[in-house]
Amino acid sequence: MLQYQIPLLYLAGCCYLAAVLGYLGNLRLASRRLAGIALTLVACGWLAQSGSLLLRWQAAGFLPVTNLFSTQFFFSWSLALTYLYFDLRYRIGAAGLFVMFVNLLLIASILPRDPAIPALIPSLDTPLFTLHIIFSFTGYAMFTMAFSIGVLYLWQQARPTRQLPDLVLLRKLNEEAVFLGFCLFSACMLFGAIWAYIAWGYYFSWNIKSVWSFIVWLFYAGMCHAKFVRRWQGRGYAILSILGFAVVLFTYLGIGLLLESNHPLD
Amino acid sequence: MTPRPSFSKRLWSLCCSLKLAIVLASGATFLAMAGSLVMHFNPNVFGAIDQLTLIDWWQTRGAAHLRLSWWLTLFATLVLLLGINTLCCFIDWLGKIRARWRKLGEYLIHLGCVLVLGAYIWGSFSGFRHDSVPLYLNQPYPIGGLPGHYLRLDHFEPRLSETGRPLDMRSRVTLLRGDQQLAATEISINHPLLWRGLVVVPVSFGRDVRGFRFFQPQRGTLDLATGSRVDFDSGSRLTVETFYPDAMLRGDRVIKRGNRLGEPAMLLRLEQPGQAEWRGWYFLRGPLPYPLVSAGIRIRPTQPLFRVYSVLTINYDPGSRLALAGGILIISGIIIALASFYRKRRCGDHPDIR
Numbered sequence: 001m002l003q004y005q006i007p008l009l010y011l012a013g014c015c016y017l018a019a020v021l022g023y024l025g026n027l028r029l030a031s032r033r034l035a036g037i038a039l040t041l042v043a044c045g046w047l048a049q050s051g052s053l054l055l056r057w058q059a060a061g062f063l064p065v066t067n068l069f070s071t072q073f074f075f076s077w078s079l080a081l082t083y084l085y086f087d088l089r090y091r092i093g094a095a096g097l098f099v100m101f102v103n104l105l106l107i108a109s110i111l112p113r114d115p116a117i118p119a120l121i122p123s124l125d126t127p128l129f130t131l132h133i134i135f136s137f138t139g140y141a142m143f144t145m146a147f148s149i150g151v152l153y154l155w156q157q158a159r160p161t162r163q164l165p166d167l168v169l170l171r172k173l174n175e176e177a178v179f180l181g182f183c184l185f186s187a188c189m190l191f192g193a194i195w196a197y198i199a200w201g202y203y204f205s206w207n208i209k210s211v212w213s214f215i216v217w218l219f220y221a222g223m224c225h226a227k228f229v230r231r232w233q234g235r236g237y238a239i240l241s242i243l244g245f246a247v248v249l250f251t252y253l254g255i256g257l258l259l260e261s262n263h264p265l266d
Numbered sequence: 267m268t269p270r271p272s273f274s275k276r277l278w279s280l281c282c283s284l285k286l287a288i289v290l291a292s293g294a295t296f297l298a299m300a301g302s303l304v305m306h307f308n309p310n311v312f313g314a315i316d317q318l319t320l321i322d323w324w325q326t327r328g329a330a331h332l333r334l335s336w337w338l339t340l341f342a343t344l345v346l347l348l349g350i351n352t353l354c355c356f357i358d359w360l361g362k363i364r365a366r367w368r369k370l371g372e373y374l375i376h377l378g379c380v381l382v383l384g385a386y387i388w389g390s391f392s393g394f395r396h397d398s399v400p401l402y403l404n405q406p407y408p409i410g411g412l413p414g415h416y417l418r419l420d421h422f423e424p425r426l427s428e429t430g431r432p433l434d435m436r437s438r439v440t441l442l443r444g445d446q447q448l449a450a451t452e453i454s455i456n457h458p459l460l461w462r463g464l465v466v467v468p469v470s471f472g473r474d475v476r477g478f479r480f481f482q483p484q485r486g487t488l489d490l491a492t493g494s495r496v497d498f499d500s501g502s503r504l505t506v507e508t509f510y511p512d513a514m515l516r517g518d519r520v521i522k523r524g525n526r527l528g529e530p531a532m533l534l535r536l537e538q539p540g541q542a543e544w545r546g547w548y549f550l551r552g553p554l555p556y557p558l559v560s561a562g563i564r565i566r567p568t569q570p571l572f573r574v575y576s577v578l579t580i581n582y583d584p585g586s587r588l589a590l591a592g593g594i595l596i597i598s599g600i601i602i603a604l605a606s607f608y609r610k611r612r613c614g615d616h617p618d619i620r
């Protein structure tokens with residue numbers, strides 16, 4: 001069955017590409033039907049990607065999230081799920097363009113690479129690690145959503161268009177994405193800390209990856225408060241969401257690729 | 267004109283101020299960003315930071331390299347102030363709980379953060395970390411920092427893959443206070459021994475040379491290690507006072523170079539009836555010392571005797587359970603805050619503007 005993982009991933013990639021085109025069309029034509037089709041395509045893509053993920057999970061015997069291929073795969077899967085949640089709940093239509101574009105980049109960058117699942121090293125063989133990763137990437141996905149909405153907020157302010165949700169809704173969505181991301185990321189930190197304690201004997205490490213995870217958490221905790229301060233509402237919040245995403249990107253990719261850490265990427 | 271609030275009132279409202287929290291958190295965030303890079307690029311100063319508690323590290327390394335470590339003091343101060351700020355905010359809410367009980371989730375998160383921070387400070391001051399301690403079978407190891415407590419390795423078994431790669435190590439250990447057994451368990455990767463803030467985790471294992479096996483013509487083999495004593499038929503007695511796996515002669519003294527097998531040597535004592543005692547070094551790669559030959563002792567070294575040991579990290583953090591309680595409080599608070607967030611959304615509520 002594992003041989004279907006790549007065709008399913010290609011299918012997901014094609015659906016996401018078509019959805020992005022659909023949202024682009026929606027942005028020009030303001031067609032509700034096109035937005036509906038794009039949403040259906042995202043849902044189909046996500047189902048295909050879930051199928052591929054399940055096959056990989058079943059073949060490995062553990063959730064495969066231990067190398068760059070697998071984490072990007074999982075990040076993309078979480079991002080599509082996050083987007084589905086927002087679109088199904090708020091019908092944000094063309095506002096999905098940006099986040100689905102990021103998703104497309106993620107998928108496109110893994111498709112040409114080797115999908116082999118590396119053997120699980122013993123210290124990662126615990127449900128605490130799995131939970132740590134699940135909450136980390138679902139949190140990152142929310143922060144990516146907040147980033148896309150932040151960009152759209154600035155866009156909507158600079159060149160108002162009726163195809164995008166209004167500023168009030170965008171602000172609400174941004175705050176919700178940040179709050180949900182903070183909640184998920186807190187769970188990631190808790191499980192990570194318990195795991196570190198039983199694996200290394202301390203729950204907080206001063207290595208660069210852990211310090212930056214703490215920075216991400218503190219940054220978004222700060223954002224959860226900034227929405228109560230008038231000066232940071234709306235535009236300020238959108239800018240913070242974009243900055244926050246840069247911090248997330250550095251924590252996820254920058255440290256693994258640019259610096260050596262105990263969380264290396266292949 | 268409204269009277270100006272008293273100094274203590276103004277101080278309290280500063281302590282509970284949300285803006286202050288944002289300033290402190292931003293300061294801490296920027297410092298940690300820059301500081302993390304300083305740490306990463308100076309492993310000679312920061313490399314061992316996780317092997318000690320923060321206070322021990324500061325006393326041994328940090329204070330000696332202030333040019334690289336000053337930011338950590340400032341970061342700790344900001345986080346501490348943020349903790350105090352959060353605590354004040356929580357106490358302020360407690361005072362208004364009748365009117366603001368709906369914020370229970372949010373304030374449980376705050377209390378949880380205060381507990382985790384308090385626990386970390388407690389652990390840094392009162393805890394200790396013994397990193398990578400070699401533990402030999404049945405040799406109780408006194409745990410420095412917990413007087414009267416010992417750790418004993420009862421059984422050890424490495425798990426290797428088919429290619430011989432180490433996979434895991436299973437150590438059966440017993441924690442003792444004097445003769446009293448406090449805890450006993452088999453530890454392996456992700457399965458530590460936990461006892462009241464003490465955590466023992468496996469790190470690796472190794473083997474060292476504890477002695478040598480000798481061949482004796484017509485008598486078979488003889489194992490000699492430090493402390494061995496052999497009585498021969500002729501009435502002479504040979505005692506091994508010291509064994510060095512790798513020794514060298516410096517001047518007229520023999521010194522130990524290391525624990526790996528190199529130039530093994532034994533300090534021997536030979537007692538013979540009616541003769542003066544002889545004491546001297548025997549370098550195993552060289553000839554047998556003459557006094558042994560003349561006493562009729564014929565032995566030839568054949569192979570080293572290895573002793574396996576388990577390498578364990580023994581950490582003690584009295585605040586760890588408080589930190590866990592704080593973490594659980596944060597997650598419980600988050601679940602409640604999530605529920606109230608969506609309830610507010612349903613009612614079309616927006617965050618208040620301060």
Ligand code: HEM
Pocket residue numbers: 179182221224225228282283284285287348351352353355369372375376379603607
């Ligand atoms: C590390 C420290 C802190 C963390 C992790 C934290 C976390 C949070 C979170 C997650 C929320 C919920 C936000 C939302 O509803 O979207 C919140 C709300 C809040 N926090 Fe904090 N906080 C911290 C420190 C502080 C401090 C120091 C203050 C002191 C002023 C403070 C004051 C508040 C207030 C007033 C609210 C709003 C409650 C409401 O909805 O009325 N927080 N905090």
